Amino acid sequence: MSSVPTPVSQTAEYLQAIRQRVGTIVVGQDVVVERMLIALLTSGHLLLEGMPGLAKTLLVNTLAQAMHLHFRRIQFTIDLLPSDIIGSEILDERTGGFRTHQGPAFTNLLLADEINRAAPKVQGALLEAMQERKVTIGNQSYPLPVPFLVIATQNPIEQSGTFELPEAQLDRFMLCHRLGYPTLAEEEEILRRNLKLGVKRDGTGAVARTEFDLIQGDAIGTEADLVAAMEAANHIHVSDVFLKHVVDVVERTRKHPDLELGCSPRAGISILKASRARALLHGRDYVVPEDLFALAEDVMLHRIRLTYEALAEGKTAAGVLREILEASVS
Amino acid sequence: MIRRAFIALLLGSALLRAEDAAVPTQRVGQPLEIRDLYVPGGEVKAKPRRDRKPPLMVRILEVKPAKDGSRYDFEVQGLEAGTYNLADFLEAPTGTVLPAIPLEITTAIPEGLVHPNPAEASELPEFGGYKTRMKILIALWFAGLIAILLWRKKKTTSGSSAAESIQPLADRLRPLIAAASKGELASDDRAKLERLVIGHWREHRPDIAALPPAEAMSKLRHDPEAAPLFLALERWLHARSSETTKAEIDQLLAPYGDSGRG
Numbered sequence: 001m002s003s004v005p006t007p008v009s010q011t012a013e014y015l016q017a018i019r020q021r022v023g024t025i026v027v028g029q030d031v032v033v034e035r036m037l038i039a040l041l042t043s044g045h046l047l048l049e050g051m052p053g054l055a056k057t058l059l060v061n062t063l064a065q066a067m068h069l070h071f072r073r074i075q076f077t078i079d080l081l082p083s084d085i086i087g088s089e090i091l092d093e094r095t096g097g098f099r100t101h102q103g104p105a106f107t108n109l110l111l112a113d114e115i116n117r118a119a120p121k122v123q124g125a126l127l128e129a130m131q132e133r134k135v136t137i138g139n140q141s142y143p144l145p146v147p148f149l150v151i152a153t154q155n156p157i158e159q160s161g162t163f164e165l166p167e168a169q170l171d172r173f174m175l176c177h178r179l180g181y182p183t184l185a186e187e188e189e190i191l192r193r194n195l196k197l198g199v200k201r202d203g204t205g206a207v208a209r210t211e212f213d214l215i216q217g218d219a220i221g222t223e224a225d226l227v228a229a230m231e232a233a234n235h236i237h238v239s240d241v242f243l244k245h246v247v248d249v250v251e252r253t254r255k256h257p258d259l260e261l262g263c264s265p266r267a268g269i270s271i272l273k274a275s276r277a278r279a280l281l282h283g284r285d286y287v288v289p290e291d292l293f294a295l296a297e298d299v300m301l302h303r304i305r306l307t308y309e310a311l312a313e314g315k316t317a318a319g320v321l322r323e324i325l326e327a328s329v330s
Numbered sequence: 331m332i333r334r335a336f337i338a339l340l341l342g343s344a345l346l347r348a349e350d351a352a353v354p355t356q357r358v359g360q361p362l363e364i365r366d367l368y369v370p371g372g373e374v375k376a377k378p379r380r381d382r383k384p385p386l387m388v389r390i391l392e393v394k395p396a397k398d399g400s401r402y403d404f405e406v407q408g409l410e411a412g413t414y415n416l417a418d419f420l421e422a423p424t425g426t427v428l429p430a431i432p433l434e435i436t437t438a439i440p441e442g443l444v445h446p447n448p449a450e451a452s453e454l455p456e457f458g459g460y461k462t463r464m465k466i467l468i469a470l471w472f473a474g475l476i477a478i479l480l481w482r483k484k485k486t487t488s489g490s491s492a493a494e495s496i497q498p499l500a501d502r503l504r505p506l507i508a509a510a511s512k513g514e515l516a517s518d519d520r521a522k523l524e525r526l527v528i529g530h531w532r533e534h535r536p537d538i539a540a541l542p543p544a545e546a547m548s549k550l551r552h553d554p555e556a557a558p559l560f561l562a563l564e565r566w567l568h569a570r571s572s573e574t575t576k577a578e579i580d581q582l583l584a585p586y587g588d589s590g591r592g
């Protein structure tokens with residue numbers, strides 16, 4: 001890495017330190033941490049698809065603490081209202097006037113747990129805030145804190161009583177990562193760590209400690225470091241050759257006979273941004289095809305839709321995307 | 331004298347009336363009943379109508395036994411005007427001689443009227459009915475299905491033949507490598523060259539080709555054999571300020587050019 005300029009290597013070290021800090025609390029899930037950092041560095045948003053119990057909340061909480069970011073979590077339910085997210089005007093009995101109560105959207109890192117359980121108007125309110133980075137309460141607009149990153153989760157199996165996010169709203173998530181179960185070794189390590197947790201005394205009583213109690217220590221770096229990292233990601237070199245690769249893959253999704261809906265130009269932009277951030281995380285000052293291939297599934301899979309014929313033949317979007325990527329290098 | 335003349339007149343008119351009554355008469359199509367007609371001999375029957383030709387239709391309404399014969403009530407319907415002998419339309423047992431039973435069928439249609447065309451059985455408006463139609467539809471459906479299957483097979487064959495017609499990877503690489511050594515590669519060609527180089531490694535390393543594309547790329551960048559060439563190619567094509575010389579490019583691409591000839 002001798003050819004890598006100093007600022008890039010410094011930023012890469014800062015980001016690597018964050019990953020290591022998260023790794024001390026959460027076992028495995030290194031790819032998810034990478035995706036979260038990519039979303040944070042590029043001001044995108046992340047959708048996590050995975051079964052419950054895969055440490056999503058712990059992961060986001062740890063990352064927020066490690067980066068000294070404000071963190072909030074909303075559990076989406078069917079009876080949630082838009083005002084429960086963005087806030088509302090409430091009557092102040094002392095003054096007789098209205099005062100603004102800012103909702104949990106006013107944070108740096110917002111974990112929207114099970115986003116598909118809320119009614120479409122609530123999803124719409126959050127997705128609007130994600131795009132415009134400001135919310136309107138009463139007649140007044142309020143900018144959201146920066147950085148502002150939404151990490152939404154949804155359960156891919158349980159569909160009863162849920163409202164599936166439409167393609168247009170899915171497109172607003174820069175990345176959609178599918179969380180898998182940990183490997184056997186990781187699972188064993190999780191259990192070993194859990195055995196050592198013990199109990200936490202509180203006055204005369206005690207409560208069993210959880211992994212959340214391990215989130216301690218000073219934040220790594222400052223807000224200025226994060227801003228520098230965001231700027232560094234924005235200066236990562238993108239060659240004309242890489243642009244051609246991106247255009248080629250995006251074009252192939254539009255022409256593939258098994259796809260009814262191909263990738264939008266926003267998908268191409270997202271790949272470029274995400275590739276830059278990934279290159280920075282890997283200590284490079286230029287993007288390479290590996291970035292494109294590594295991020296293609298997370299950036300493109302939720303943006304494409306299979307035809308009815310392909311569905312009837314038992315094909316999957318992931319399989320078709322793999323075909324496209326393989327065809328692009330043969 | 332006058333008295334005799336009156337009696338003669340009465341007898342004459344009575345004879346004339348009797349003569350008139352002896353020949354029953356009816357219009358065409360109207361039933362003519364002849365009651366209590368004595369026919370000597372065995373019992374007679376109406377001749378069955380085998381076709382439309384007989385001009386009379388005869389029914390025997392009742393048969394009453396009488397000395398050496400029977401008394402019959404007939405109902406006769408004339409189909410054509412004329413004078414007929416009813417005996418011609420009856421069947422008698424062997425040995426029985428039927429007397430003449432004259433009758434007359436009249437008509438109101440004036441003479442010389444053109445006879446209507448003979449009624450001929452016309453052809454049915456269409457051949458067969460529902461079943462035939464269904465059979466035709468099923469036959470058409472199967473013909474269509476076979477046509478679609480044949481068309482798809484042809485399309486697949488032409489698709490695979492098109493794929494076969496694509497040049498081997500090495501043949502596509504060679505002109506790009508030649509252009510690269512001359513420094514004449516445009517961005518498009520550089521992108522093609524890089525994709526073909528990745529394809530080359532996937533072709534020569536089945537263990538890497540079996541992996542998902544993302545993992546394959548990662549593996550290539552860490553593979554002892556491929557990584558040096560691969561990383562050098564990346565630096566040449568993607569780095570901000572590539573200082574790769576022409577000699578280095580030739581050296582970098584030499585293995586790919588050689589493999590095509592082998």
